[in-house]
Every structure is written in structure tokens, then in C-alpha cells.
Amino acid sequence: MTYSSAAIWAIIVLLGIGTFLIRFSFLGLIGDRKLPAWVLRHLRYTPVAVLPGLCAPLVIWPEATGGQPDAARMTAAAATLLAGYFTKNFMAAAGSGAVVLVVMLYFFG
Amino acid sequence: MTSQVRSAYWRGFRAGVPFLVVLIPFAMVFGVVATEAGLSVAEVLGFSALVIAGAAQITALQLMQDNAPVLMVLVAALAVNLRMAMYSAALVPHLGAAPLWQRAVIAYFNVDQTFALAQAEYEKRPAMTVPERVAFFLGVATPVCPPWYLFTWIGAVVGARIPPELALDFAVPITFLAIIAPALRTLAHVAAALTSIVMALLLVWMPSGVGVLLAALAAMVVGARVELWLEARKA
Numbered sequence: 496m497t498y499s500s501a502a503i504w505a506i507i508v509l510l511g512i513g514t515f516l517i518r519f520s521f522l523g524l525i526g527d528r529k530l531p532a533w534v535l536r537h538l539r540y541t542p543v544a545v546l547p548g549l550c551a552p553l554v555i556w557p558e559a560t561g562g563q564p565d566a567a568r569m570t571a572a573a574a575t576l577l578a579g580y581f582t583k584n585f586m587a588a589a590g591s592g593a594v595v596l597v598v599m600l601y602f603f604g
Numbered sequence: 605m606t607s608q609v610r611s612a613y614w615r616g617f618r619a620g621v622p623f624l625v626v627l628i629p630f631a632m633v634f635g636v637v638a639t640e641a642g643l644s645v646a647e648v649l650g651f652s653a654l655v656i657a658g659a660a661q662i663t664a665l666q667l668m669q670d671n672a673p674v675l676m677v678l679v680a681a682l683a684v685n686l687r688m689a690m691y692s693a694a695l696v697p698h699l700g701a702a703p704l705w706q707r708a709v710i711a712y713f714n715v716d717q718t719f720a721l722a723q724a725e726y727e728k729r730p731a732m733t734v735p736e737r738v739a740f741f742l743g744v745a746t747p748v749c750p751p752w753y754l755f756t757w758i759g760a761v762v763g764a765r766i767p768p769e770l771a772l773d774f775a776v777p778i779t780f781l782a783i784i785a786p787a788l789r790t791l792a793h794v795a796a797a798l799t800s801i802v803m804a805l806l807l808v809w810m811p812s813g814v815g816v817l818l819a820a821l822a823a824m825v826v827g828a829r830v831e832l833w834l835e836a837r838k839a
Contacts, residue, residue, distance in 0.1 A: 496642040497671050503647055506677050510664060511654025513682045519711035521693035527701045533828070534693075539727075540796040540827030541694035541820070542720045545687050546784045547797040548804030548819040549716075550777040555805060559773040568774055575778050579785020586622055588782035596774055 567599035605739075612736040616721070616743020623717050623748050626775040628755045630658055633772065635759020637662075641669050645760045652756040656715055656749055658776070660684040663812055684813035690820060691719040698726040699741070701734045710738065713745035720783045791834060796827030 554572040556562040574595040579588030638648045664681040722741045788794050800823035807815030
């Protein structure tokens with residue numbers, strides 16, 4: 496890395512400001528004004544629309560295997576989803592995923 | 605502070621604590637990798653305290669290791685964070701009535717974990733008052749954000765390697781899937797999640813963060829459409 500200390504701090508501070516503005520954007524500017532029903536209908540799906548897409552490439556092409564699809568990680572992801580769907584419990588879901596991952600890696604990893 | 609507000613804070617706090625299991629090692633990995641790349645301890649801590657976004661921090665760091673132009677580092681890392689504009693919008697109906705300074709504090713702490721837990725809580729308990737909602741959000745943030753700073757700092761100072769056998773690369777996907785699975789309450793949620801997965805995989809060639817954003821927009825449209833269709837069928 497050949498940046499000056501000033502350049503590194505510029506990156507850190509500007510990234511901090513930019514990230515804050517992204518996070519503040521709608522919440523800051525719209526405030527208490529009512530949103531139309533169709534907008535609310537879309538926003539209700541924000542978590543289930545973002546996080547699965549964020550995970551999908553990490554599950555199918557894991558970095559740890561150099562991008563090679565891996566049975567252990569895919570099984571663990573499936574176990575997490577199934578346990579979470581049926582128990583509605585975060586800890587049960589994450590725990591099942593972790594146990595399946597460790598067991599699968601132990602036997603087949 | 606009323607007792608309801610206090611109990612909302614502690615409910616959030618308890619909901620956020622399990623994330624520590626993943627967050628501590630992940631924060632330490634960032635601390636170690638960033639120090640090894642040549643950042644000072646103060647710079648590493650500055651990153652975590654000002655940005656609080658693991659994926660964006662790692663993206664920036666990878667580009668900095670390649671000595672990419674400053675502007676490129678900023679654009680690529682901010683693209684990774686663009687999804688959080690949607691989080692900001694999704695919080696408006698729940699927190700828009702809070703005072704501006706409180707909305708600013710919440711914006712600073714608006715990360716994947718705090719947002720997802722808060723949104724689920726607000727939908728489950730629509731009767732919550734605005735101060736209770738703010739307290740819940742800050743309750744989740746307490747065990748999530750300060751430990752993020754603390755453990756990047758420890759990683760930077762101690763510099764211990766995490767053994768690769770722990771398969772920590774997969775802790776983050778498991779956490780996010782464990783957040784999402786209980787939220788798949790209706791066919792509309794399932795359809796949105798499936799759209800998000802398929803679109804994100806199809807758009808994986810796009811710059812980091814942009815494919816996810818487009819996939820999420822498509823998934824929200826599908827979720828809303830399926831919801832309307834289900835309502836029409838019921839009527």
C-alpha cells in the first residue's frame with residue numbers, strides 16, 4: 496500500500512460520511528410525511544429482498560473454496576433456512592447451520 | 605424514561621446479543637487483515653467507527669492493497685453500502701416521527717443486523733410508540749456496534765490469526781439466512797426472497813453491491829405484486 500497517511504484518512508472519513516448519508520437519506524429527508532400505500536407495500540419486503548441476494552453468491556461460490564461450489568456450505572445454508580422457517584427462531588436457525596457445517600466439513604471437508 | 609421504553613431497549617439488547625458470536629471473530633479478522641495491509645491501529649479503528657460496515661470495509665481494503673485510485677476505492681465501497689438506502693426508506697413509516705437528531709443517531713447505527721431485527725419487531729408489535737421503537741433499535745445496536753469497534757481494535761493490536769478450519773467465511777451467510785428464514789411469513793415473502801436469490805446470482809458479474817441492489821428492487825416488486833394477488837384472491 497503506497498498511500499500517504501492523509502490519503503488513507505481521506506478514504507476513511509469520506510467513506511464514513513458517504514455511508515452515513517446513504518443510511519440517513521430517506522429517514523432523514525422524508526421524516527414524518529406519509530408515504531403512499533404502494534410504496535409501503537414495496538418497503539415491507541426490504542429485508543427479504545436484500546439479505547437473500549447478499550448471501551446467495553457466498554453460498555454457491557464460497558470464497559474459502561476458491562469459488563468452487565461446496566456441498567458442506569450448501570447443506571449448511573439449507574439447514575439454516577429450514578430450521579429458521581419452521582422454528583421462527585434465530586438461534587435455532589444459526590445453531591443448526593453451524594452444526595451442519597462443522598459436521599459436513601469434518602466428514603467430507 | 606418510562607418503563608415501557610426501558611423494556612423495549614432491553615428487548616432489543618437481548619435480541620442483538622447472539623450476533624456477537626459472529627461479529628467478534630469477523631471484526632478481529634478485519635483488524636488483523638487491515639493491519640497486515642499496512643494500516644495503523646488508529647486508521648483501522650477509524651474505519652470501523654466511522655463506516656461500521658464489514659463488507660464495505662473489506663472491499664475498500666482490498667482495493668487499497670492494489671493501490672487503486674482514491675475515487676475508485678470510495679465508489680466501490682459506497683456501492684456495497686447502497687442497499688442501506690433501502691433500509692433507510694423502510695424505517696420511515698416506523699421512525700419518521702422521531703426527532704431529527706434521533707433519526708441521525710439511528711442512521712449511523714443502521715446496519716444489516718439492527719435494521720432486520722428492528723423491522724421484524726415493528727411489524728410484530730405495531731402498537732409500539734415511537735420512543736419505544738427508537739429504544740429497541742438502540743438496544744439492538746448496543747451489543748452490535750461498540751463490540752465491532754472494540755474487536756477490530758483487538759484484532760489490530762493482537763494480530764492473532766483465526767485458523768481457517770473454523771470456516772468463518774461462512775458465519776456471515778449463516779447469520780443473514782438465520783435472520784431471514786423466520787421472516788418468510790407469507791407466500792409474498794418467499795417469492796421476494798427467491799427473486800432476490802435468482803437475480804443476485806444472475807447479476808453477480810456487476811460491480812459489488814450493484815447487482816444486489818437491482819436484485820432487491822426486483823424482489824420488492826415481486827413481493828408487492830404477490831401480496832396484491834393474494835389479497836385479490838381472498839376477496
